[in-house]
Amino acid sequence: SQTIHQWPATLVQPVGSPLSLECTVEGTSNPNLYWYRQAAGRGLQLLFYSVGIGQISSEVPQNLSASRPQDRQFILSSKKLLLSDSGFYLCAWSIGYNEQFFGPGTRLTVL
Amino acid sequence: GQSLEQPSEVTAVEGAIVQINCTYQTSGFYGLSWYQQHDGGAPTFLSYNALDGLEETGRFSSFLSRSDSYGYLLLQELQMKDSASYFCAVRDETGGSYIPTFGRGTSLIVHP
Numbered sequence: 141s142q143t144i145h146q147w148p149a150t151l152v153q154p155v156g157s158p159l160s161l162e163c164t165v166e167g168t169s170n171p172n173l174y175w176y177r178q179a180a181g182r183g184l185q186l187l188f189y190s191v192g193i194g195q196i197s198s199e200v201p202q203n204l205s206a207s208r209p210q211d212r213q214f215i216l217s218s219k220k221l222l223l224s225d226s227g228f229y230l231c232a233w234s235i236g237y238n239e240q241f242f243g244p245g246t247r248l249t250v251l
Numbered sequence: 252g253q254s255l256e257q258p259s260e261v262t263a264v265e266g267a268i269v270q271i272n273c274t275y276q277t278s279g280f281y282g283l284s285w286y287q288q289h290d291g292g293a294p295t296f297l298s299y300n301a302l303d304g305l306e307e308t309g310r311f312s313s314f315l316s317r318s319d320s321y322g323y324l325l326l327q328e329l330q331m332k333d334s335a336s337y338f339c340a341v342r343d344e345t346g347g348s349y350i351p352t353f354g355r356g357t358s359l360i361v362h363p
Contacts, residue, residue: 174350183338183355184294199350230293237342237351238282238301242293 142167146231146243153250159204159218161246163231166212171233173214174240175206178228190214226250253277255354257339262360263329271324271337271357279344283315283322284351286338294338297324326359334361 143166153159165171175187186199188206196206203222207215214231231243255275263269273283282301286294298306300315300322312325326333336358340351 181358184353186350186352189350238284238299239296240284240286240294240351241296245293 142233142241144231144233144241144243146229146246148246149244150247151249153221153248155223155250156220159216159221159225159248161216161229161231161248163214163216163243164212165233168212168233168235170211171235172237173208173212174232174234175214175216176230176232178230180227184230188216221250223250253341253343253352255339255341255352257337257354257357259355260358260360262362265329265331265361265363267329268325268327269329269359271326271339271359273322273324273339273354275320275322275339275341275354277320277341277343277352280317280320281342281344283313284340284342285311285313285324286340286353287335288338288356289335297337329361331361331363334359 145164172191174189176184177187178184188198190196190208193208203218205217226249229246232240234240257273284299285297287297288294298313300313303317305312305314310327315322336356338353338356340353342351
């Protein structure tokens with residue numbers, strides 16, 4: 141069966157510090173991968189998606205970047221965090237586009 | 252671009268039936284999905300409708316009318332554990348991609 145892992149679960153970082161969030165998927169090959177951000181009490185904002193290794197599409201221009209160094213690994217990064225980067229970050233995968241499977245999420249607080 | 256509208260909050264009593272509506276404006280519509288998210292948790296997939304009509308899965312049903320750009324999620328025999336946020340998501344062709352766009356979510360509060 142397929143599983144998706146995200147870490148860390150929670151993170152508190154100072155403004156201006158770097159960020160690296162990792163997501164890995166097991167049990168499937170060549171998945172579509174996604175990074176979403178969710179502000180408190182709000183909907184899901186798509187940040188990046190990838191349909192294959194090295195292929196990244198950005199939906200929202202900002203100080204975040206994403207990389208897919210391996211088929212089932214998706215990394216979200218920032219060189220300098222802003223206060224507005226606080227939120228709940230969710231990684232998801234899909235085969236096709238009808239159903240997405242979400243990881244447990246990382247709750248990021250930037251102080 | 253796409254836009255989706257769903258109520259921000261719905262309240263109901265345990266054992267009742269509740270309907271959460273979703274209206275959308277898109278181009279090249281492919282289908283409508285529903286997700287459930289409990290506080291602090293990750294969204295989980297509930298249903299997907301590509302064609303008009305009602306899809307039933309246990310206590311949950313989802314309906315789509317493509318001509319009306321409208322769908323709803325119907326929850327029957329409500330239980331306290333159904334208290335959660337429910338998101339509709341539209342899949343359409345935007346800029347050559349087929350990525351679903353999520354609504355802002357409906358908070359369902361079930362009272363005893």
